[in-house]
Amino acid sequence: MAALNFFHCKSICLRVFAAILPVLLVSACAEVPITHRSGLHLVPDSELISMSFTQYQAVLGKSQLSTDARQTAMVRQVGMRIANAAETFLKESGSPGTIANYHWEFNLIQDDKTVNAWVMPGGKAAVYTGILPYTRDETGLAVVLGHEVGHALADHGNERLSQGLLTQLGGMALAVAVQSQPQQTQALFMQAFGVGTSVGFLLPYSRLHESEADRIGLTLMARAGYDPREAIPFWQRMQAQEQSRPPEFLSTHPAPETRIRDIQAHLAEALPYYQKAIR
Numbered sequence: 001m002a003a004l005n006f007f008h009c010k011s012i013c014l015r016v017f018a019a020i021l022p023v024l025l026v027s028a029c030a031e032v033p034i035t036h037r038s039g040l041h042l043v044p045d046s047e048l049i050s051m052s053f054t055q056y057q058a059v060l061g062k063s064q065l066s067t068d069a070r071q072t073a074m075v076r077q078v079g080m081r082i083a084n085a086a087e088t089f090l091k092e093s094g095s096p097g098t099i100a101n102y103h104w105e106f107n108l109i110q111d112d113k114t115v116n117a118w119v120m121p122g123g124k125a126a127v128y129t130g131i132l133p134y135t136r137d138e139t140g141l142a143v144v145l146g147h148e149v150g151h152a153l154a155d156h157g158n159e160r161l162s163q164g165l166l167t168q169l170g171g172m173a174l175a176v177a178v179q180s181q182p183q184q185t186q187a188l189f190m191q192a193f194g195v196g197t198s199v200g201f202l203l204p205y206s207r208l209h210e211s212e213a214d215r216i217g218l219t220l221m222a223r224a225g226y227d228p229r230e231a232i233p234f235w236q237r238m239q240a241q242e243q244s245r246p247p248e249f250l251s252t253h254p255a256p257e258t259r260i261r262d263i264q265a266h267l268a269e270a271l272p273y274y275q276k277a278i279r
C-alpha cells in the first residue's frame with residue numbers, strides 16, 4: 001500500500017506529527033524493536049487497550065469457542081511461551097514498550113472456514129480452528145503466534161488505526177471518534193487488528209508490516225524454544241492454500257517466494273536464540 005509509505009521515514013513521520021498536532025492527541029513516533037524502523041503512533045495506548053478489551057469481549061461473545069480441550073490448551077501454552085519471550089526480549093532491550101501492561105489471553109475460536117489469528121492491544125488474542133490444518137503442531141502455531149505478537153510488539157495496529165483516523169475520520173482522536181462515529185470507528189479498529197475477516201492472517205496491510213512481523217516472529221519463536229526453520233514449511237503450506245484463491249486476492253499479497261526468501265535471510269538472526277533456548 002503506497003499510502004502507508006509516508007509513515008516509514010523518520011523525517012516525514014515528524015512532518016506528519018507536526019501537521020496533525022492540533023487535532024490529535026499525539027503519543028510519539030516510536031521505534032520498532034529488532035527492525036529499528038520509526039513508526040507513527042498517534043493513538044494513546046490507554047485508549048487502544050480500553051477499546052480492545054470491549055471489542056475482545058464482543059468478539060468472544062459472538063463466537064463459538066472450541067470445545068477441544070487439547071487444542072485449546074495448546075493454543076494457550078504456545079501463546080504464553082511466545083508472550084513471555086516477547087516480554088523478556090523487551091526487558092533485555094531496556095524498553096518494555098507498549099506491551100509492558102498487557103494481560104495476555106489466548107482463545108481458540110471454533111470456525112474451520114477462517115484461516116486467521118490476531119492479537120488486539122492489551123494482549124487479547126484469538127486463533128481460529130481453520131488455521132490449525134496449516135500449523136499442524138505446536139511449532140507451526142508458534143510461527144503464527146510469533147508473527148501476530150510481532151505485529152503487537154511493532155505496534156502495527158496503532159499505525160494502521162492512526163492512518164485510518166487520519167484518512168477516514170479527518171484526524172479525529174480515537175476517544176472522540178468512538179463517541180461520534182461508533183460504527184465506523186469500530187470497523188477501523190477491527191480492520192487495523194485483522195479481526196472479522198476470514199483472510200485476516202493472509203491479508204497484508206502493507207508488505208513492510210508483514211515482513212517486520214515475520215522477522216520479529218522468528219526471533220520470538222526461537223526464544224520460546226521453537227525451531228524457527230519450521231517457518232519455511234509453514235509458509236509453503238500457506239502458499240499452496242493461497243493458490244486456490246482468485247487472482248485479485250493474490251495480487252494484493254507479497255509474493256510467497258519473496259516472503260520465504262526473506263524468512264530464510266533472517267533465520268541466522270533467530271537461530272542462536274533457539275540453540276540457546278534448547279540447551
Ligand SMILES: [Zn+2]
Binds near residue numbers: 147151204209210213
Ligand atoms: Zn501479519
